[in-house]
Amino acid sequence: MTPFGEAVRRLRLRKGVSQKQMAAALNLSPAYLSALEHGKRGLPTFDLLQRIAGYFNIIWDEAEELFLLARFSDPKVVIDTSGLSAEHTAFANRLALCIRDIDEPLLTKLTELLEIAEKAHGKRS
Known part of the structure; x- marks a missing residue:
């Protein structure tokens, strides 16, 4: 869902x-x-x-x-890392591989980190 x-x-x-x-x-x-x-x-x-x-x-x-x-509800997300560092691309691919294994506590922590990054860069979540 x-x-x-x-x-x-x-x-x-x-x-x-x-x-x-x-x-x-x-x-x-x-x-x-x-x-x-x-x-x-x-x-x-x-x-x-x-x-x-x-x-x-x-x-x-x-x-x-x-x-x-x-x-924020597209079930088939595409992440375009062209022009970004190799680390960005590796991170996106690793996330795609393990997203189904992330439990709720870790998901909450990762979401909090994303919210901090969004605020720091003036992006609205």
């Missing part, structure tokens, strides 16, 4: 609707909505993000958070 998929599922359950009902309201197939919730589809389009926000009638801050979660 992706962060975006989890958020959509929480919103859907909070509203008390099934995937089938939500899919019909958004003019999507239930299979597509299920795949989106389970992280088996790529990033939703901006149009779909807006329709989802409208469907749940969420306020700007919550909609912005949902859009940000979508940005």
